[in-house]
Amino acid sequence: MIATQQHIDPKLIAILETVSDPEIPVLSIMDMGVVRSAIIQDDFVKVQITPTYSGCPAMDVIGDDIKKALQEAGYKSEVELILAPAWTTDWITPRGRKALEDYGIAAPLGAEADKDVLLHGKRMVKCPQCGSINTKMVSQFGSTACKAQFQCEECLEPFDYFKCLK
Amino acid sequence: MNNTNLYHYILGIADNSLILGQRMGELCGHGPSLETDIACTNISLDLFGQVRSYYQYAAKIANDGRTEDDIAMLRKERDYVNVLLAEQPNTDFAYTMARHFLFDVYHFLFLTELQKSKDLTLAAIATKSLKEVSYHQRFSTDWIKRLGDGTEESHQKMQNAINDMWTYTDELFHQTDADKAMFAEGIGVDVTKLKAVYYDKVNAILEEATLSIPESKYFQKGGKKGIHTEHMGFLLTELQYMQRAYPNMEW
Numbered sequence: 566m567i568a569t570q571q572h573i574d575p576k577l578i579a580i581l582e583t584v585s586d587p588e589i590p591v592l593s594i595m596d597m598g599v600v601r602s603a604i605i606q607d608d609f610v611k612v613q614i615t616p617t618y619s620g621c622p623a624m625d626v627i628g629d630d631i632k633k634a635l636q637e638a639g640y641k642s643e644v645e646l647i648l649a650p651a652w653t654t655d656w657i658t659p660r661g662r663k664a665l666e667d668y669g670i671a672a673p674l675g676a677e678a679d680k681d682v683l684l685h686g687k688r689m690v691k692c693p694q695c696g697s698i699n700t701k702m703v704s705q706f707g708s709t710a711c712k713a714q715f716q717c718e719e720c721l722e723p724f725d726y727f728k729c730l731k
Numbered sequence: 732m733n734n735t736n737l738y739h740y741i742l743g744i745a746d747n748s749l750i751l752g753q754r755m756g757e758l759c760g761h762g763p764s765l766e767t768d769i770a771c772t773n774i775s776l777d778l779f780g781q782v783r784s785y786y787q788y789a790a791k792i793a794n795d796g797r798t799e800d801d802i803a804m805l806r807k808e809r810d811y812v813n814v815l816l817a818e819q820p821n822t823d824f825a826y827t828m829a830r831h832f833l834f835d836v837y838h839f840l841f842l843t844e845l846q847k848s849k850d851l852t853l854a855a856i857a858t859k860s861l862k863e864v865s866y867h868q869r870f871s872t873d874w875i876k877r878l879g880d881g882t883e884e885s886h887q888k889m890q891n892a893i894n895d896m897w898t899y900t901d902e903l904f905h906q907t908d909a910d911k912a913m914f915a916e917g918i919g920v921d922v923t924k925l926k927a928v929y930y931d932k933v934n935a936i937l938e939e940a941t942l943s944i945p946e947s948k949y950f951q952k953g954g955k956k957g958i959h960t961e962h963m964g965f966l967l968t969e970l971q972y973m974q975r976a977y978p979n980m981e982w
Contacts, residue, residue, distance in 0.1 A: 619859055620780025648784060649855035651862065683869065704766035705870055706773040710780075710863075714766065730862050 572602040577610065580638045584630045588623050588709050591668040598656025599627065601647060610635050610642040615652045617730070618710035654730045665727055669693045671715065673729040683713065683728075690726050692717035702726075737850070738792045739812070739909035740919055742802075743955065744845075745785035746813035749803060750963075751834060752778030753970050754821060763824050770870055771827070777863040784856045800981075804974040808967055809957040812907070816899035818954070818963045822892070825878055825885070829892035832871035836932050837903045838864050840925045849917040872936055879940025886941065893937065894945050901950035903929070 573581070573595075581600055582593045594600050594614070602613040612631055616624045628644040635642040654673040657665075662672040671690050674682065681687040683705055688698050697719035705728075707714040712725040755775035762768025786799035793802070816834055821827045842864055845857035878889040904926040906914075913919025934944050953959065973980060 616780070616859075618777060618780060618863060619784060619856075620776035620778070622776075647855075648859045649851070651855070651859040704770055705866060706766075706770035708769070710773055710776055714769075728866070 571600070572604060573600060574603055574605050574610075576605065577603045577635075580634050581612075581631065584627065584634050586623055587626045587630075589665070589668065589670065591664045592657075592661055594627055594631070596658045596661030596664060598658065598661075599652065600631075605640070608640055610640045612642060612644045613647050614644060615647050615650075617652050621710055652730070654727065657727075666693050669724055670712065671724060671726040673727045676729050676731040679729040690715055692720060692722065693724055694722045695720040700724075734792055736909045736912040737918065738789055739907070740913040741785050741789040741792065741853070743812050743907060743909060744841075745782050745789065746811050747817045747834070747838075748778040748785070749782045749970075750811065750813040750966065751817040751831070752776075752782060753966060754817070754819075754827075755831070757821055757969075758827065767824070774831070774867050774870070777860075777867065781856065781860045781863070784859070788852050788856070800974070804971050808959060808963055811959070811963070811967070812955050812957055814899065814902050815951055815954040815960050816896065816903065818960060818966055819896060819899065820962050823888060824874075825888040825892040826896070828871050828874040828878065829889065829896045831867070832875050832936075833893075833896050833900055833933065834903075835864065835868040835871050836936075837900075837925070837929055839868050840929060840932075841920055841922065844920040844925070848919070853918065875936055875942070876940045879937070879942040889940070890942050893942055894947075897945040897947060898949060898951045900929075900933075902952040902954060905952060905955055907955050 578595065581603060582595045584594045586592050586594060586597055597617070599614050599617065600612065601615050604611050614624070614627060614631070624646060628646070631644050632642050657673070665672045671693050673679070674689060678689055682689050683702060686702060688700060690700050691698050692700050694717060697717055699718045700715050701718060703714040703716050703723065705713050707725050711727055711730070713728050714723065715726045716723045752775045755771045755778065758768060758771040759775070760768065762771055782803065783799055786802045789802055790797055790799050816830060819826070819830050839861070842857045842861040846854055846861065848854045848857065875889065878885040880886070904922045906923060910919055910922065914921045937944050
């Protein structure tokens with residue numbers, strides 16, 4: 566995993582963990598790696614978040630949800646959207662990857678593996694339903710910007726694959 | 732305005748993505764299959780997301796009270812400086828993919844260079860966008876090959892589309908005054924230097940797709956100066972309808 570400078574005040578971690586991505590409710594924004602910094606100054610909190618994809622419509626909602634959660638904990642806050650360093654799927658925590666799998670979304674492979682899977686149709690993406698790797702890509706683009714559509718040839722269920730983004 | 736050249740430079744990049752994003756968005760609910768429909772609208776969403784970053788920055792530079800929405804929605808046709816390629820209509824799916832492919836190859840090369848910009852905001856947007864555009868490029872390249880090296884009919888349709896869109900490719904490499912000024916300051920990209928690599932890449936893919944490389948040396952231009960094809964007015968009518976009909980409305 567790439568080490569990146571994440572400055573999050575330990576007092577805020579539990580609060581921020583209650584906020585989730587509205588499109589993937591099982592995944593907290595902390596496990597997703599979109600919170601880049603959260604600093605307390607007096608009773609005011611400054612939070613920086615970064616989008617997964619430029620056009621991700623969830624970012625506005627996430628910003629509002631952060632403010633609401635902090636307000637309930639007694640903090641006034643400001644949320645800023647930053648673009649650099651750009652988000653990568655490497656920032657999804659192991660707990661986040663597990664949450665994705667449990668929810669029925671295959672977690673991202675590495676960048677090179679992704680190229681093989683998406684370009685040459687290699688069988689490497691594991692079906693989150695039955696665990697088979699006998700799966701095929703239906704489309705590089707799925708129900709949200711961050712996902713591709715797959716189908717399992719074993720249990721025949723369709724499923725989402727969280728695309729690797731580096 | 733403290734930096735007119737930078738403002739115009741940003742619009743030169745952003746307008747391409749806005750107008751192409753609008754074209755791809757038109758396929759929402761009209762794609763030839765569910766998967767391509769979703770793909771085109773995903774691509775549109777990526778482009779609009781990138782556009783927001785650019786226009787937010789342009790609004791900051793302009794510093795005249797206009798917001799990103801004003802810049803996106805309330806300019807007149809002559810004030811949009813996108814390349815003519817971006818505004819060409821979705822005549823059929825071959826045209827949609829040919830247009831997108833010819834833009835994607837350029838877009839990828841351009842953003843790769845823009846990452847090195849001295850302007851940290853532009854460099855950050857470029858790095859972010861490049862990850863998305865690499866997926867776009869894969870998608871359109873794949874379709875060029877599938878349709879080009881497909882059936883007799885799909886081959887012919889793709890060839891027609893490439894022939895027609897070809898005339899708009901040269902403009903991608905024309906420098907505006909803002910381009911020159913920003914390149915001199917280490918902020919912008921020298922697009923003239925991308926041209927040879929671009930045609931090498933495009934030609935190699937066309938050959939792989941068993942398509943002929945158009946020989947025409949006649950190219951259309953004008954978009955970068957605000958002089959557009961007849962399609963632009965119709966596109967803007969739809970794009971701007973809500974803001975014109977209900978001024979200041981917010982989503």
